[in-house]
Amino acid sequence: MTTNTAAWISTKRTDLEVKPASYTPPGDLEIVVRNHAVAINPLDWILQNAGELVFSWIKYPFILGSDLSGEVAEVGKKVTRFKVGQRVLAHAVGSDPTRNSAAEGAFQHYTVVLEHMASPIPDHMSYESAAVLPLGLSTAACGLFEKDQLALRHPSVNAKPTGQTLLVWGGSTSVGSNAIQLAVAAGYEVITTASPKNFDYVRKLGASQVFDYRSSNAVKDIIKACHGKTMVGALAIGMGSIEACLDIMHESKGNKFVSMTTFPVSFQKMTKGSNLKLHFLLQLPRLVVFMLSMQIKSRLRGIRTKVIFGTSLIANEVSQVIYVDFLPTALAEGVIVAAPEPHVIGKGLEHVQAGLDMQRKGVTASKIVISL
Ligand SMILES: NC(=O)c1ccc[n+]([C@@H]2O[C@H](COP(=O)([O-])OP(=O)(O)OC[C@H]3O[C@@H](n4cnc5c(N)ncnc54)[C@H](OP(=O)(O)O)[C@@H]3O)[C@@H](O)[C@H]2O)c1
Structure with a gap:
């Protein structure tokens, strides 16, 4: 049985705590990613500090996080674009109101991802670089x-x-x-x-x-x-x-x-x-x-x-345009580069809280990343 660990937010306005989490298998059109890097966005600390105001639907305990990269651990029955072991990046959409699912937050070792919100990454691109892209x-x-x-x-x-x-x-x-x-x-x-x-x-x-x-x-x-x-x-x-x-x-x-x-x-x-x-x-x-x-x-x-609502594309053609049709070739050919630069602050989920605190203080043309 696969074991999982997450940086949980147990209730509103508390620090993240690294604790066991259940492993959730993918639905038909989902994949599970074994995360190798996650990145921090302003949304993460905004949700931590004011989640009940801005995303009132979130049910605690919850797992935050939008940006991840890693290797495919399992694919859903109807998924044809990915195979186990493939290197990918993905936009984790667990906090979108239509998903509202801790299993779909990035800050854990295994995340369930919608297959049309994931893209293969080229061999030359590190997981840390790839993780800067999704929510931005x-x-x-x-x-x-x-x-x-x-x-x-x-x-x-x-x-x-x-x-x-x-x-x-x-x-x-x-x-x-x-x-x-x-x-x-x-x-x-x-x-x-x-x-x-x-x-x-x-x-x-x-x-x-x-x-x-x-x-x-x-x-x-x-x-x-x-x-x-x-x-x-x-x-x-x-x-x-x-x-x-x-x-x-x-x-x-x-x-x-x-x-x-x-x-x-x-x-x-x-x-x-x-x-x-x-x-x-x-x-x-x-x-x-x-x-x-x-x-x-x-x-x-x-x-x-x-x-703009940064996850609205999951329900329209823009997700297909970006993650399915454009990004795989654009990354391989360098038409899109991983920007801003990753600033890796540590290895392990216990560094995610420090990442949230650093992001809140402000960054300049850089993205805070945690290797896993
Ligand atoms: N609506 C949505 O769904 C959604 C999704 C994602 C993000 N957002 C929002 O979009 C904004 C950007 O997010 P992000 O993750 O891209 O930010 P970020 O990377 O953390 O932004 C850091 C950059 O902000 C620039 N900056 C600071 N104050 C500025 C100002 N008054 N005007 C223009 N640039 C300024 C700084 O530029 P210099 O260093 O060059 O000064 C710095 O490089 C945030 O407000 C975030 O909450 C909204």
């Missing part, structure tokens, strides 16, 4: 390709230029790094923002122009850079990104659409010990004012907006 890639893909989001042309390994331009505000984030690469692979020019120390990084990923998002001239300079271009919209990532993207879209020609990743309330100062309701109540007036002014600004300017 899925979130970027939802924003760029879903029909009710930016609805861009799909990526391919030999895309022809469209002659159109996308704005990615927050290009050095994990979501932004993937968005730049996906948009370029779909034939779009990408204008982006980052700190000056990450200008070269985002250019290497394919951005044509980059601006410092902290500069007081950023919006003005980007409006100038977009002049004469046909824009396909903006992907807004990071605090302040929505307001900036609305101002830029207002002044540019083309599709006036802002696809939004970041909730306009900061969860960073919210810790396991803090009073969640009080923290949220204190931010509520700011949130209400923000939502109202965003609605008014966007309607008056004819700009459409939509919030």
Whole structure:
């Protein structure tokens, strides 16, 4: 019998504890992955510290985690794309409301994964590198390709230029790094923002122009850079990104659409010990004012907006486009690289809690990874 171990969150707002977990076999269209590396996302500590507010459906004890890579341990009866022993990466979707399943969280040795949310990885790619991709890639893909989001042309390994331009505000984030690469692979020019120390990084990923998002001239300079271009919209990532993207879209020609990743309330100062309701109540007036002014600004300017939900692709064609049709060849041919760089902080599930705490303090163009 296969034994399993997980980094459990036993109840809301507690530290993870490494304890035994049951091994769950795959359903017909699922695989089980023996994880060799997992990566940390802001979502993990947001769920740990404010799960009952943001994903109220989660039933404790639970296993968090979205990003994993490893080898296939078992395949479901109807799975034809994978075989046991194959090296893969996958987006674990246990916290999606339609799954709500601890067996599908990444922070354990064996995770059940939907077969259409997994992709083979090339021999040259380490498990630690592969693990940086899934949630950032899925979130970027939802924003760029879903029909009710930016609805861009799909990526391919030999895309022809469209002659159109996308704005990615927050290009050095994990979501932004993937968005730049996906948009370029779909034939779009990408204008982006980052700190000056990450200008070269985002250019290497394919951005044509980059601006410092902290500069007081950023919006003005980007409006100038977009002049004469046909824009396909903006992907807004990071605090302040929505307001900036609305101002830029207002002044540019083309599709006036802002696809939004970041909730306009900061969860960073919210810790396991803090009073969640009080923290949220204190931010509520700011949130209400923000939502109202965003609605008014966007309607008056004819700009459409939509919030991304980074697991929505499991139920639409974008998962097939990314994980089944595009990613295997794109990774093998280097059209998509593992970005941001993995920062491996240790080996073993006991390092996951430290990873969550580090991620909450902030990273710059890097992804915290734990080897298993
Ligand atoms: N809606 C969804 O389903 C979904 C899914 C995943 C993530 N998200 C959200 O998307 C955002 C990005 O997540 P992530 O994992 O990609 O982040 P991340 O990799 O942890 O982001 C780190 C980067 O953020 C950049 N940054 C910091 N403040 C910024 C700002 N105000 N504007 C633009 N960039 C800023 C920094 O850039 P420099 O170092 O260059 O300064 C840093 O490199 C987060 O808000 C996250 O909660 C949403």
